[in-house]
Amino acid sequence: MSAVTPTRRPEGRVRKPLLYVVASLGLLVMAAPFLWMALSAFKTKKDLTASPPVWIPSEWTLKNFSDLLDQLDMPRYFLNSVIVAVLVTVCNLLFCSMLGYALAKLNFSGRSKVFGIVLAALMVPANLMVLPLFVLINQLNLLDTYAGLVLPFAAGAFGVFLMRQFMQSIPDELLEAARMDGAGEWYIFWRIVLPLVKPALATLTIFTFLGSWNNFIWPLIATNDPDKYTLPVALATFANDPNRTVGGGNGMLMAGSLLVVLPVLIVFAVLQRHFTQGIATAGMK
């Protein structure tokens, strides 16, 4: 070991700063669109249409935000997005952990078949189901309702897979001991298993909430009434509206995008550990 160190150290000293420069440049490219959006949201019409473009507003203004709130019912869309995302998340936490528990810890006939269904469901693209799902939701009179927005996403295969992976690491002896003491399966699941997989529940909460918050094609199809639009649908509709005033309209779009993206980025920055954990777990076999 000691023979290697001297030959490697000089090389490391030269390379390390260079790697930091490369990584920082990469990061800057990644961050540029966000910075552009955040700064443009505070620009006046003059700065927005300036050629060449200006990065830093020559005059900071909140007009884009106030115009946006005047023209679009942003609080309403925000509330719709929150309600749908909360309902979808609660349903997924319950249903996915229930099935995850059954698959990981209960010896029941058909367990392997049910797991096969979950794995198959992981691979089916959502676009395949959208057409008859629209007809079905329409037949059930659930268009423009929260139920219509939530039900198709109330139990995802990813969540089941995630919960099963985590619950498998709980020792069987612990559950057997509880069974010996006369505890029922629901009690074991609710009082013993769920508290032990809190990190997994946190991961699933973030993924499901964001998945719902960012979802676009289904709310686009399942809503006609602007009162039931979620944030992305409202924003896309506004962006593609030919009557939107150019210049000032662009500032409003940047302000709107910032309002949609900012909560997500803050939540992510705070809870980033759970993200990487979730992705890594899903990638393990």
Added chain:
Amino acid sequence: MSTTTPTPARSGAEKAPGGGSPQGAGRRKKRSMGKQNLAGWLFSTPFLALFAVFMLFPIVATLVMSFTDFGQRNVRKPMDANFVGLENYTKLFSDDQFLRAMFNTAYFVVVGVPLTIGLGLLVAVLLNNGIDRARTFFRVGFYAPVVTTIVAVAIVWRFVLDPSDGLIAGLGDELGFTAPDFLGSETWAMPSLIVMAVWRNLGTVMVLMIAGLQAIPAEVREAARLDGASAWQELRRITVPLLRPTLLYATVITTIGYLNVFEEPFVMTQGGPSDSTMTVSLDMYFQGFRFFNMGYASAMAYVLFVVIMGITVLQLRLMKDNTK
């Protein structure tokens, strides 16, 4: 809801006879198996019910619809649709717009997937082996685009790419080149969408790769370095082969995602100019929900589904062959 199983389970345990005798234990085990059987199905029911109604039924219904002339009137009266056999499918393969959409989607995948995987891997190696300080900061930065709302991000990119007052046009002015009208040009529109998709998705690949890299034992690297392997040799001969399962998983999910590409062209180009960014999912959406040719759109959805399944199976088979 909390009353489903505790009571019978508890009373069952109390009634279980013959404390320690082998016979009693066997009987108790059998009974507990029966209970687990029932509980297993009860715990599976909510998911399976939702799965049946909102996934299985639509998958089958799409197939059935693809053989009918399902149109706007059938949204109210689905049973009135007429069976037309393979007509939708034969029509698809002489439909220029659909063929264009297939080509564009393939273009998106063939160019976008290697770029996303390659750059994701590169960033992962960089952050894992070269960066010790502020590692989390870098990781968060590269992963941030993945979590953001794609509609909002696509709107921002629309303005970044704007030919008159966009970010890249401004950069061109400073550096002395004229940026093309990216989204208004048949040549540049698709590459622009691909660049945006790579920007957005390389973070997923990065996180997967970092997890994979950390699973490679440090001794393997040490040994290679002792034998005098260069950084490039280490990457090619050690890192990539040992990461193969992770690479394939990342390739499969990225490919599936790109085959379904919808939001980017919907928000940024609406498929234009002259269908140059029309993707299969976008075409399906227009046919299904703008023109209400839902039978025809269902056939499109199934063609896409078959392509996705085929490619996934192929990729998984490649993985099996490689691990032998």
